[in-house]
Amino acid sequence: MTRASERAVGALRELILHGDFPAGARLGEVELAERLGVSRTPVREALARLSAEGLVEIAPNRGARVTSWTVGELEAVFELRAALEPRLTALAVPRAATADGDALDDLAERMVRVGRPGPDQDLDALVPLNREFHGRLVALADHPAMATALAGAVHAPIVLRNFHTYDPASLRRSLAHHVEIVAALRAGDPTWAAAVMTAHIHNARAVMVRAARHAQEGA
Amino acid sequence: MTRASERAVGALRELILHGDFPAGARLGEVELAERLGVSRTPVREALARLSAEGLVEIAPNRGARVTSWTVGELEAVFELRAALEPRLTALAVPRAATADGDALDDLAERMVRVGRPGPDQDLDALVPLNREFHGRLVALADHPAMATALAGAVHAPIVLRNFHTYDPASLRRSLAHHVEIVAALRAGDPTWAAAVMTAHIHNARAVMVRAARHAQEGA
DNA sequence: CCAGCGAAGATTGTGTGCAACTTAAGATCG
DNA sequence: CGATCTTAAGTTGCACACAATCTTCGCTGG
Structure with missing residues (x-):
């Protein structure tokens, strides 16, 4: 046992x-x-x-x-992610084998399918897929120091049950970012990949902060 | 109790x-x-x-x-510090009161005195002063997420008993950086302060990596 | 002589009991 | 009636005992 x-x-x-x-x-x-x-x-x-x-x-x-998060703390967490995750993404690019690109592509595509509005939409299914996507990227970077530093930060948005708080436009952007990151990774362009990741996190930040503000005022 | x-x-x-x-x-x-x-x-x-x-x-x-550190892990730790500590320094600048500048100035000056070659040199005394200096800056930034993310990284160089491994030129640079950071902070210029902090960490990185390589080969 | 096996010792992992602290409700006094 | 003290219930913090696991040393067989 x-x-x-x-x-x-x-x-x-x-x-x-x-x-x-x-x-x-x-x-x-x-x-x-x-x-x-x-x-x-x-x-x-x-x-x-x-x-x-x-x-x-x-x-x-x-x-x-x-742990409960104030709006300020939540913004701080996204600042931290914005500082680290693009770097990790850039590091992951040259280390990614073809198979890694395939796996990430599969995840990104599945997220698009599940996230598309319609009868098949399942926002809860996005959570584990998203975790897996970002987790694989971090693992590829092979940078334990940054990975552990980041680990504490990534849970916060998940705790807030995030994908239900996305408006349709932001959600579409977020899922497109995943696909584009894979494209940049396959093109072997770390700058491109890091830039998309930066945008990805800022997009998420805007969604979460808005939601948190709303929840705070609503309560 | x-x-x-x-x-x-x-x-x-x-x-x-x-x-x-x-x-x-x-x-x-x-x-x-x-x-x-x-x-x-x-x-x-x-x-x-x-x-x-x-x-x-x-x-x-x-x-x-x-914990023992390989050269690669040590470099990774400094990458993490390089990603976070300049940002924290920039955040600290607008939050610093005059008294904070005085306290940091005092620390920087004491480090210069204790670190100057001669009969008064005491490299061991630098360790707690340095910890205090960086700790105060981090506290001023008032950014718990980044602070905790950084916390794990800052210990590594200390464990390696760092100041004894500095060559005279690097040590002089390092101590001068502290003074210059305080100057930038007093001038209210976060970009300046962050830039000096970046240089400060890269300088330390070069020293530590060289020392770690040497120790590894020597053993 | 070396490789593989086995048992004893040592060390970590877990369960449980007791002490110390926190907290909330009730009693007492102003 | 309100505030403060008291008290009791519940919870966490610590120590200790036992179980499970790892390590080491000696032994046996090839």
């Missing part, structure tokens, strides 16, 4: 990312321990690790909560 | 940064527990947190070791 703390980390991360625990929700240790079928010890370790990832916040003697 | 795990994190971080545990050294839990006067539980938590900071590496069922 795999390690209990390992399972706890994965399970809890999925629960949070999937929205079972909304932002700000309290994460009691005994509650999680029962739910995950382990004792409090691995739960504590899982919370500590997710805290390092930025998914939960731990207040001493007061327990853990799912 | 303050929390045991908190003390353990701080104490262990200082021990590693101070060089009591060389890179690659094994960190047995019972050994640390006895040394720090706590039980294994807070030690494990401390190791987990320092692992998130990048100071130690944990292998499942095989314990923790002080």
